[in-house]
Amino acid sequence: MLKKRVIAVLVVSNNIVVQSKGFNKYLPVGSPEISAEAFNNWGIDELFLIDINASKEKRLINLDLVKKVASKCLVPLTVSGGIKNIQEIGQLFKVGADKVCVNNSIKNNQNILFEGKKKFGRQCMVASIDSLNIDNNFKVFDYFSGKVTKKCVFDTAIKYEEAGAGEIFINDVSRDGSYKGYDIKLANLLCKKVSIPIISCGGAGKPEHIVNILKKSNVSGAAAANYFHFYEHSIAVTKAYVNKFIQIRQDTALLYSKMPIDNNGRIGRLSDYELEEYLYEKMKVEVI
Amino acid sequence: MKLVIVDYGVGNILSIENAVKRLGVSSVEVSREKKVLSEANGLILPGVGAFSTCTDKLKKNGLSEILTNLVIFKKKPILGICVGMQLMANSSKEGGEFKGLGWIPGKVLRINAKKNLPVPHVGWNEIRVTKPHEVFKKIVIGSHFYFDHSYHYSCNTKFVTATCKYGETLNVAINYKNIFGVQFHPEKSDLAGLRLIRGYLNWIKAC
Numbered sequence: 001m002l003k004k005r006v007i008a009v010l011v012v013s014n015n016i017v018v019q020s021k022g023f024n025k026y027l028p029v030g031s032p033e034i035s036a037e038a039f040n041n042w043g044i045d046e047l048f049l050i051d052i053n054a055s056k057e058k059r060l061i062n063l064d065l066v067k068k069v070a071s072k073c074l075v076p077l078t079v080s081g082g083i084k085n086i087q088e089i090g091q092l093f094k095v096g097a098d099k100v101c102v103n104n105s106i107k108n109n110q111n112i113l114f115e116g117k118k119k120f121g122r123q124c125m126v127a128s129i130d131s132l133n134i135d136n137n138f139k140v141f142d143y144f145s146g147k148v149t150k151k152c153v154f155d156t157a158i159k160y161e162e163a164g165a166g167e168i169f170i171n172d173v174s175r176d177g178s179y180k181g182y183d184i185k186l187a188n189l190l191c192k193k194v195s196i197p198i199i200s201c202g203g204a205g206k207p208e209h210i211v212n213i214l215k216k217s218n219v220s221g222a223a224a225a226n227y228f229h230f231y232e233h234s235i236a237v238t239k240a241y242v243n244k245f246i247q248i249r250q251d252t253a254l255l256y257s258k259m260p261i262d263n264n265g266r267i268g269r270l271s272d273y274e275l276e277e278y279l280y281e282k283m284k285v286e287v288i
Numbered sequence: 289m290k291l292v293i294v295d296y297g298v299g300n301i302l303s304i305e306n307a308v309k310r311l312g313v314s315s316v317e318v319s320r321e322k323k324v325l326s327e328a329n330g331l332i333l334p335g336v337g338a339f340s341t342c343t344d345k346l347k348k349n350g351l352s353e354i355l356t357n358l359v360i361f362k363k364k365p366i367l368g369i370c371v372g373m374q375l376m377a378n379s380s381k382e383g384g385e386f387k388g389l390g391w392i393p394g395k396v397l398r399i400n401a402k403k404n405l406p407v408p409h410v411g412w413n414e415i416r417v418t419k420p421h422e423v424f425k426k427i428v429i430g431s432h433f434y435f436d437h438s439y440h441y442s443c444n445t446k447f448v449t450a451t452c453k454y455g456e457t458l459n460v461a462i463n464y465k466n467i468f469g470v471q472f473h474p475e476k477s478d479l480a481g482l483r484l485i486r487g488y489l490n491w492i493k494a495c
Contacts (some may be wrong), residue, residue, distance in 0.1 A: 002413045002454055003432060043478070045412055071306055076434055076476045093336065096302040098476060099436070118383075120298075120337040121371075123408040123436045166408050166438075197406045218404075220411055249412040249432045251480055288311065288426065288482045 003249045004214045005045040005221035006239055007199060008228050010035055012051045012081070015065050019226045020052070021177030023130075023143055029229045032065060037072040039228065042235035043252030047073055048101065048169070048223060051081030055104040055144060060088050063095050070096025078126055086115045093120070101126040101169055104144050110163035117164030126199075127165035129156055131186060132173045138186055141173045153186070154193045161194045168194060169223070172202030177226055179205025187217035199223050207241035208263040214246050237265055253286070289492065290315045292328035294355065294372075296345045298337050300475075304369070307475040308332075311486055322354050330492035331355075331364060335371025339380040339396060339439070342371050343388065356389060363466045365495045367423075367488050373462065373469030374441055382439050392464045394443030402455040408438040409454045415461070415472070419449045422491040423461075423468055426483035433472035433480060435460075441471065466495060 010032050011020050017029040029035070036047060049069055051061035061081030070077055079092050080101035089100050089112075105112055106127060116125045131153045132141040138153040157168050170190060172183050182203045190198055197220035200213050204224035213222045228234045233254060240256035241263070242248055250257065260268035270278075293304055295318045308316045317324055325331065333355070335342050346352045358364045368376055377388040380396035388396070401407045412432040417424050440458045450461035450470075460471040468488065474481035 002409065002411050002435075005411050040478075067302070070302060073303075074307065074310075074476065074478050074481065076436070076473070077303075093300050094302065096300065096306070098300055098303065098336075098473075118338060119341055121382075121438070123410065123438060124336060167410060195401065195404070195406055196408070197410050220406065251432055251478055253479070288479065288486050 006210060006248060007046045007048060007221045007223035008039045008044045009048040009050060009223050009225035011225050013053050015062055023173050023176055033068045033072055036069045039235055040072060040074050042233055042254060043239055044075060044235050045249055046076045048078045054082030063091060066092060066097055067095040086119055089116055099124040099126050101128050103128040110160060113160060113164035122164055122166040125165050126167045126169050127160040128169040128171060129153055130171045130173050154190060157190055157194050161196050165196060167197045167199060169199045169201060175203030178203055181209040182213040184213055184216050187213060187219045191218040206263060207238045207265045210242050211245045237261060237267060241265060289329045291330050292325055293318045293332045293334060295320045296349050296351050298342055298345055300336055301334055304332060304334055304475045307482060307485055311482060320349050320351060325354060326358055331366040333366055333368040333372035335369060335375060337371060339371060339374060339382040340386045342375055343386055352389060359391060359467060365466045365492045368469035370437060370471060370473055373471055376469055377441055391467055392443060392447050392462055394441050396439050397442050398439055400456055405455045408436060410436050413452045415450045415452045417450045421449050421463055422494060423484060423487040425487050431480040433477040435472045437471060
């Protein structure tokens with residue numbers, strides 16, 4: 001069975017991972033390389049690396065940075081930031097990207113999706129849409145100008161699929177950094193409109209939110225940025241919690257499946273009896 | 289042992305190189321030179337992108353004949369990954385009808401999207417080993433691998449070594465003598481992927 005994905009997003013500004021809130025406030029978190037390495041060790045299913053300034057500064061994401069992050073990455077890496085043509089997509093693949101994600105360069109003209117599909121295949125072209133919920137009308141938000149447009153999110157998604165997108169990354173601006181949970185209604189409406197995989201992003205604040213979006217909608221993945229950065233083994237703990245409700249991939253060496261975890265993602269204490277058992281358990285080190 | 293990743297201008301070669309290096313293989317080269325390829329103990333044929341783009345590039349670099357000679361006549365072990373595996377078929381229906389290398393009889397067809405399943409087939413899927421093989425020796429039952437494809441390899445079950453379920457049953461690993469192909473990306477499949485690559489390296493030694 002195909003498992004739904006838990007995806008971590010590294011939002012990068014000036015080559016530093018930042019915490020983003022409502023698309024306008026940013027706090028520094030740390031080095032992208034170290035985040036990528038930790039997330040890999042903690043069992044993430046996929047990584048997104050997004051440079052939020054690249055398009056505005058009319059340049060491509062730093063190739064050296066992509067190369068460094070890719071070298072730490074044993075899971076798929078999707079790269080986004082300032083991509084304008086298929087030559088640049090080729091450059092990104094050369095430095096270790098597995099997929100690319102485009103947003104600003106397709107808002108008026110989807111040619112890059114069409115050409116990318118022809119040259120690299122649909123499966124490595126991800127189209128990203130920033131959505132803003134205005135009284136249950138989902139409109140495309142243009143982060144470039146910081147304004148909401150008149151375009152309908154669903155029509156835009158259909159257009160992107162027709163042009164050659166292999167996945168849609170839907171980012172809910174109204175919930176970005178809010179820790180309120182994902183917009184399940186948006187996800188469900190979108191899944192009905194397109195036949196390619198959807199990744200939901202924006203609003204994750206606790207493991208329960210990820211369970212809700214994965215269980216109550218047909219999205220293929222739940223992405224989160226801020227939420228994963230601030231505690232040790234965040235991904236392993238989150239995935240162990242989520243796995244109790246919906247089966248996801250649990251292949252990491254860090255197994256929290258036997259631990260009591262509450263819906264805020266806090267680990268409880270094992271009983272004295274169980275702790276004693278662990279005391280004498282010999283762990284075998286695997287050499288691959 | 290010397291491992292060579294075939295470089296024909298497509299595919300995310302760096303991630304394969306990174307994964308192999310993680311396993312401590314010091315002698316790994318990326319090349320399209322006939323001499324380097326023929327000196328290798330084993331080859332990896334990567335592939336990302338459209339089937340026809342890949343076959344065009346193989347032909348342009350004169351690699352179709354070189355590789356066929358090395359693999360079919362010199363019996364050099366080779367691991368095809370994703371489109372690298374699909375290239376081994378007789379033909380592909382991706383974006384028309386295109387001829388492949390024809391090493392393992394089969395056709396590359398579009399995934400039949402039933403039950404509203406999205407295509408491409410993207411994500412982590414469990415594989416079922418249908419025929420034990422040295423390459424799978426280190427794999428734990430129930431392991432997940434990363435897939436990202438819209439087309440699949442349709443061939444006689446005697447060549448199939450592993451399958452996965454996505455609406456229909458897809459052939460995800462094939463083998464014939466010294467040729468091995470996997471539809472998923474072991475270089476992007478975390479520890480399970482490393483175990484598979486280690487299996488391939490051990491198989492090369494045994495070949």
